[in-house]
Amino acid sequence: MATEREKTFEELLEEELESRISEIESPDYEHVPRLQKRDYLGMIATAVACVIIIAIGII
Numbered sequence: 001m002a003t004e005r006e007k008t009f010e011e012l013l014e015e016e017l018e019s020r021i022s023e024i025e026s027p028d029y030e031h032v033p034r035l036q037k038r039d040y041l042g043m044i045a046t047a048v049a050c051v052i053i054i055a056i057g058i059i
Helices: 009-025 037-058
Strands: none
Touching: none
16 A cells, blocks of 8 residues: 555646646746648558558458
8 A cells, every 4th residue: 555655646647737737837938830731741651551550351
């Protein structure tokens, strides 16, 4: 059983969430650039290739 000194999963999760929220809200945080058209085209091409490979595997 867990002793009083050990932190529960919920407490560890709460600490991690607080840490990440404060990092995101800080003025120094660099946001991820938005996806561009070629990013979406790459995702679509990958999805199509996967469907084709799955279809070939079924046949």
